[in-house]
Amino acid sequence: MVVIDPASATPPYEQLRVQFAGQIRDRSLAVGTRLPTIRRLAAELGLAVNTVARAYRELEEAGLIETRGRAGSFVTAGGQHALEQARRAAREYAAVVRGLGLDAAEAVRIVEAALDSPVTTP
Numbered sequence: 001m002v003v004i005d006p007a008s009a010t011p012p013y014e015q016l017r018v019q020f021a022g023q024i025r026d027r028s029l030a031v032g033t034r035l036p037t038i039r040r041l042a043a044e045l046g047l048a049v050n051t052v053a054r055a056y057r058e059l060e061e062a063g064l065i066e067t068r069g070r071a072g073s074f075v076t077a078g079g080q081h082a083l084e085q086a087r088r089a090a091r092e093y094a095a096v097v098r099g100l101g102l103d104a105a106e107a108v109r110i111v112e113a114a115l116d117s118p119v120t121t122p
Helices: 012-025 038-045 049-061 078-100 104-116
Strands: 065-067 073-075
Touching (some): 012 049, 038 049, 049 065
């Protein structure tokens, strides 16, 4: 189940993306599960079709879902790949932080600030 908070500072597409990504990673949405169509989910959540489409596009770019044309969008096994990619990025970040002489507490504050900042797209 996905819930969109209209009062949140987080854009609706990001709320949707984060919730689906979490459900895929914790396997409450199993590999092979067919997601609702973009139009149906938009209608159910009271969102614009483009909002849901953006969330699906970002999930697909992350390798968490795949769209099979008219057959729809399905959960892939990419959730595990995404976790490994995040772990690799964390190891690289840790190496950079050590090289800069920053302590762990400062490194964590930097990550938290980055995670709390709005997502921007080029």
